[in-house]
Amino acid sequence: MHTLRLNDYPIHIGSGQWPQLRALVEALDPSRLLVLCDAHTRIYCLPRLQEELEVPEHQVVTIPAGERHKTLDSCRYIWERMMQLKLDRRALMLNLGGGVVGDMGGLCACLFKRGLPFVQLPTSLLAQVDASVGGKLAIDFASVKNSIGLFANPEAVFIFPGFLATLPERELRSGFAEVIKHALLGDPGHWAELKGLNSLSGLDWPALLVRSLRVKQRIVEEDPREAGPRKLLNFGHTVGHALESAFLLSESPLTHGEAVAIGLVCECYLSHLKVGLSLEVVQEVAGLVRSLYPHRNISNHLLPQLLELMQNDKKNEGGEIRFSLLQAPGQGRYDLPCDRDEIADSLGFYNSHSLSLFS
Ligand SMILES: NC(=O)c1ccc[n+]([C@@H]2O[C@H](COP(=O)([O-])OP(=O)(O)OC[C@H]3O[C@@H](n4cnc5c(N)ncnc54)[C@H](O)[C@@H]3O)[C@@H](O)[C@H]2O)c1
Ligand SMILES: [Zn+2]
Structure with missing residues (x-):
């Protein structure tokens, strides 16, 4: 178990971090709890989260998997669901997935009613070692990758290496x-x-994750907005x-x-x-x-x-x-x-x- 800090949020790494996640949810005492996943993480990762979270009341929103869904249309769908669920700014969003869910979920959380808190629960190697850390959130627009987005920090990032067990080999190599x-x-x-x-x-x-994340943490901490060393x-x-x-x-x-x-x-x-x-x-x-x-x-x-x-x-x-x-x-x-x-x-x-x- 290991915790790194980046600017003002913690990055918890290790399979023993579930109590910390439960404690964070309890401390934030959200009015509602929303979990965003994609079609794969809903099957492979959500059951574990539900088991560990021990929170009976939560809503799940699922988007189709893959980069081609990191779009404004998906955001519109997520925001519509958030409206239907009558979320207010005290709701908490948990983004359970790869970089697509993390980038888009974070963006949707930041813009809904001027922003509600969110937690990143990255499940792909790429997201665990890169996308979930550093505060960049974006979607693809007009065929340009990550062209609409912002910088914003989550409440925390929780990296559970156990999620990598169901990640397809090709995705694992990709993140590597x-x-x-x-x-x-x-x-x-x-x-x-x-x-x-x-x-x-x-x-x-x-x-390996701790070691790799330390490098990104150091570089981002020095230059969060990519003016130079980032x-x-x-x-x-x-x-x-x-x-x-x-x-x-x-x-x-x-x-x-x-x-x-x-x-x-x-x-x-x-x-x-x-x-x-x-x-x-x-x-x-x-x-x-x-x-x-x-x-x-x-x-x-x-x-x-x-x-x-x-x-x-x-x-x-x-x-x-x-x-x-x-x-x-x-x-x-x-x-x-x-x-x-x-x-x-x-x-x-x-x-x-x-x-x-x-x-
Ligand atoms: N914000 C940043 O700083 C930053 C940095 C790097 C990349 N990114 C973004 O990250 C995205 C790529 O991330 P990615 O490679 O995670 O893509 P992804 O989110 O599409 O995930 C890859 C595939 O793996 C599946 N998957 C994820 N976790 C799984 C698990 N535990 N078990 C089984 N299947 C699982 C997903 O459903 C998907 O099919 C890109 O959109 C990129 O722009 C952002
Ligand atoms: Zn990259």
């Missing part, structure tokens, strides 16, 4: 890309432990987001984490070119990604589209494509421009290196 990112950015010792992994089974999830968390994401978008309508889309894993390899290579990250580390990252994620060939004809997508990235200024890069494990740098040839080379490096075991 953020664990790799955090270790590289802020915990060289953790990176040293992770770099030799070739499977995600048998990991000590509670310890940009480091975009490491792997400039290339990653472009790949995610480019493959979105293909026959086999990439998950966010699969795209970020490739992005990490490319951006480590760019880090070598621009800020002297050792080739040894670049190869270690490529090796880990190769052993945990399926290979995707990024063909040359995708390059113009990828560059166009990177150009539109919100982090850019003055027509440059800017990156957050790594000088060495634990030493990130941000706002570094890379040119098109360098980016093309980094994709070429991923292509050749991620296949080298099999060729």
Whole structure:
């Protein structure tokens, strides 16, 4: 059991935290209790919550699962249900799900009657290690991811690693890309432990989550509104987001984490070119990604589209494509421009290196 604090809210990690959740609900003494879940967490996670919470009176609102439902239409549905249930500002909302439920539930709570308290109960690895922490809440709008949102903090975040047991393997690997990112950015010792992994089974999830969350906590605490150092968390994401978008309508889309894993390899290579990250580390990252994620060939004809997508990235200024890069494990740098040839080379490096075991 472990508790971290971020600005003014606690992040409780561990399977023994149920009494703390019960105590928080009791202390807040809400007029009504609302649980938001999606179609999967309603089946896999809600029964456990209900068993542990021991609160007879609560309402459940369920949205369909998946990113394509992180929309204004879903918010409208949630708000309609909140109206029907006659919730007031003393009601409490528990967001039980992955990043979609957490981001959208938090946003809906903040805007309903100018804001009611909410608690994040993340159930996917991505949400436990990343999305539930840091105060960013948003939905997708006009085909632009996370374009409508705000910064706001929950009453608390409770991370129960036991929920990961029902998470599909592909989702687990996807979330793991953020664990790799955090270790590289802020915990060289953790990176040293992770770099030799070739499977995600048998990991000590509670310890791993605490370690990974500490990195995000430190960075967000220093720069909650992303004026500077928080940009480091975009490491792997400039290339990653472009790949995610480019493959979105293909026959086999990439998950966010699969795209970020490739992005990490490319951006480590760019880090070598621009800020002297050792080739040894670049190869270690490529090796880990190769052993945990399926290979995707990024063909040359995708390059113009990828560059166009990177150009539109919100982090850019003055027509440059800017990156957050790594000088060495634990030493990130941000706002570094890379040119098109360098980016093309980094994709070429991923292509050749991620296949080298099999060729
Ligand atoms: N706010 C932030 O700072 C931040 C950071 C990173 C990502 N995000 C957002 O997070 C979202 C992605 O999060 P995600 O990967 O959790 O997506 P998600 O919420 O869609 O969850 C992924 C899938 O796993 C299922 N699932 C979740 N927990 C489960 C469990 N315990 N057992 C079985 N199935 C389970 C979900 O139903 C869904 O099908 C994106 O919308 C992204 O923009 C936000
Ligand atoms: Zn990410």
